[in-house]
Amino acid sequence: MSQHPTIERLAASTEEFTRIRRDLHQHPELGFEEARTSAIVAGYLREWGYEVHEGVGGTGVVGVLRQGSSARSIGIRADMDALPIDEASGVSYASQHAGRMHACGHDGHTAILLCAARELAASRNFDGTLNLIFQPAEETLGGAVAMMDDGLFERFPCDAVYALHNAPGLPVGCFLTREGALTASSDRVSIRLVGVGGHGAMPHLQSIVARNVPSTEVAVVSVGMLKAGEAANVIPEHADLRLSVRATRPEVRELLKRRIGEITRGVAAVHGMELQYEYEELVPVLVNTPEETRLARQVLTELVGPQRLLSEVPSGFLGSEDFAWMLERRPGCYIALGNGDSGPSGCMVHNPGYDFNDAAIPFGAALWVQLVEASLCTSPRSGAPA
Ligand SMILES: [Zn+2]
Ligand SMILES: [Zn+2]
Numbered sequence: 001m002s003q004h005p006t007i008e009r010l011a012a013s014t015e016e017f018t019r020i021r022r023d024l025h026q027h028p029e030l031g032f033e034e035a036r037t038s039a040i041v042a043g044y045l046r047e048w049g050y051e052v053h054e055g056v057g058g059t060g061v062v063g064v065l066r067q068g069s070s071a072r073s074i075g076i077r078a079d080m081d082a083l084p085i086d087e088a089s090g091v092s093y094a095s096q097h098a099g100r101m102h103a104c105g106h107d108g109h110t111a112i113l114l115c116a117a118r119e120l121a122a123s124r125n126f127d128g129t130l131n132l133i134f135q136p137a138e139e140t141l142g143g144a145v146a147m148m149d150d151g152l153f154e155r156f157p158c159d160a161v162y163a164l165h166n167a168p169g170l171p172v173g174c175f176l177t178r179e180g181a182l183t184a185s186s187d188r189v190s191i192r193l194v195g196v197g198g199h200g201a202m203p204h205l206q207s208i209v210a211r212n213v214p215s216t217e218v219a220v221v222s223v224g225m226l227k228a229g230e231a232a233n234v235i236p237e238h239a240d241l242r243l244s245v246r247a248t249r250p251e252v253r254e255l256l257k258r259r260i261g262e263i264t265r266g267v268a269a270v271h272g273m274e275l276q277y278e279y280e281e282l283v284p285v286l287v288n289t290p291e292e293t294r295l296a297r298q299v300l301t302e303l304v305g306p307q308r309l310l311s312e313v314p315s316g317f318l319g320s321e322d323f324a325w326m327l328e329r330r331p332g333c334y335i336a337l338g339n340g341d342s343g344p345s346g347c348m349v350h351n352p353g354y355d356f357n358d359a360a361i362p363f364g365a366a367l368w369v370q371l372v373e374a375s376l377c378t379s380p381r382s383g384a385p386a
Contacts, residue, residue, distance in 0.1 A: 004303045006369055010362040013115055017365075018358040020044075021111035022093040025356070028082030028100040028107070031137030032146075034059040037080045037110065041134045044114055048121040050132070053155070057147030061134040062156050063117060067376075068127030074375045075131040075158030075330070076368055077323060078113035079106045079138035088352035089344045104349045105166040105339065108356030108364075110134065112164070112337075115361055116368035123369075128376035131156040137322075141186065141283045144325040153329060160292045161332035162371060163323045164364055168346050170310070170338035172359045175300050175367070177335040178311040179293040183286040184218075185253045186320040187279065189243040191264055195273030218318060219247045219256060246318050250285045286324035289331035296333040299370045304363070337364050 003011070020040075029037050038054060038061045045052045050063035059080075087094045087101040095101045102108075117132055133152070137143030170176060221243055228239035243260065247253035257279060268275035300309045323334055337360055339345045344355035 004366065006366040007303065007362050010115060010119060010365045010369070013118070013365075014358065014361050017111045017115040017361050020114060021107050021356065021358060021361070024107040024110060025091075025102050026093050026096050028095050028097060028102045029080075030084060030100060031081040031140040031143060032058045034080045034136050038134060038136070041080070041110065041114065045117060045132070048118050050117065050121065056152060056155075057136065057143065057150040059136040060143065060147045060150070060152075062152070063132040063134075064156060065117075065121060065124075065130040065132075066128075067124050067130070068378065070128040070376065072128035072376050073131060073157050073159050074128070074372055075133050075153075075156065075161040075326075075332075076113060076116070076372070077133040077135050077144075077161060077163040077326065078109040079135050079143065079163075079323075080110050081106055081137050081139050081143065083139055083350060085350070085352055089347075089355045090353075091344060091355050101352065102356065103351060103354050104139065105354070105356035106138065108166055108358070108360065109164065112361055112364035113368065115365035116372075119365065119369050120372055125373050125378065126376035127378045129157075130372055130376070131158055133161070141320065141322040144322040148325065148329060158330055160289075160375065161323075161326050161330045162292070162296065162335070162368075163321075163326075163332075164335045164337050164367065165321065166339040166349075166356055166360060166364075167336040168339045168348055168354065169314075169341050170336060171308075172338045172340045172345075172357055173304055173363055174308045174310060174338035175304065175335055175363075176310040176313070177288065177293060177296055177300070177333060178313070179288050179290050181249050181285050181287050182313065182334055183321040183324065184246045184248045184318045185250070185285040185324075186282045187245040187253070187257070188282055189241075189245060189260055189280070190276075190278040191241040191243070192238055192276040193241075193268055193271075193273045194238040194276070195271060219245075219252050220318060221245050221256060221260070246320070247285060248318065250287065253285060283320050283322050284324045284328055286321050286327055286334055288327070288333045292331050292333045295374060296335060296367075296371060299374050300335070300367065303366055303370055335367065337367070
């Protein structure tokens with residue numbers, strides 16, 4: 001099957017960026033510890049003529065490339081961190097570090113953005129400012145916020161931001177994105193009920209989803225911990241509960257947040273118990289903005305054709321993504337990239353048997369190259385935002 005010229009051109013570099021990806025794979029680093037990874041990223045960006053800023057939000061790196069005179073700008077983000085997992089993929093370039101593994105393919109996301117970075121620096125077929133954002137600590141949902149707290153968007157203004165994630169089960173060369181909500185929010189609630197019978201709150205809390213959330217929406221409230229008392233013959237003086245709350249729409253998240261608070265306060269009041277309550281927002285629902293999603297889908301349609309561009313998220317999909325924080329601050333779009341459906345590439349992420357599929361590198365890199373050229377186009381383009 002003949003491919004789009006940009007994919008064909010980048011496919012010639014696949015072997016080289018596969019080597020880079022597999023080197024990162026052998027040396028996985030956990031969130032905010034990506035010293036080796038970010039040094040490698042910074043080294044390549046410098047070599048290719050980028051203005052490089054290291055230590056943004058801890059171990060983050062931003063590469064800036066300016067071309068022409070336009071004030072327009074774009075940000076593209078790749079995550080760099082690994083997971084605390086013992087690798088069991090069986091690949092020859094498996095992790096050399098026990099208890100650490102690139103089990104989510106962030107080694108691949110980093111290699112893809114580097115591949116696009118080199119191509120964009122060579123072709124320079126755009127007018128404006130390109131900001132490449134290499135982010136630490138996506139898995140712990142703290143890296144995006146750390147970079148923004150370090151002035152990411154003030155120091156490196158971006159009209160819009162984009163990111164991708166590999167998707168096992170989706171064939172290589174296919175993409176998926178859509179306007180609106182795409183990945184779930186994740187929140188944590190800590191409750192302490194002081195007084196006899198604190199555990200009585202649990203059934204009420206577990207009924208929240210069934211009683212309040214329409215059946216067409218996906219939401220989960222789970223009790224991850226319930227602890228009351230230390231010994232069988234002593235009546236406990238308090239009960240501790242930890243809840244995990246997930247929702248796939250911002251309205252449902254707000255509803256759950258409100259109802260959990262109301263029910264917990266109600267239970268405490270009815271039983272005459274004192275309540276200590278903390279609702280911690282870990283990450284919001286990721287929401288793709290209309291204009292930027294339209295542009296991304298237009299670019300993807302030109303790249304792979306409409307048959308290989310999906311928009312339906314599999315039901316029950318409740319993954320979270322800390323790029324959602326960046327999309328709360330800037331318009332943009334998050335895109336899923338096919339990782340294939342067989343062998344380690346078809347294995348779900350966060351599984352010890354998973355591996356990123358190097359055949360996806362030219363597709364991901366071509367997306368970034370075409371999206372930059374479309375966003376920061378040198379000549380007027382039909383249908384593109386001004
Ligand atoms: Zn992950
Ligand atoms: Zn991931």
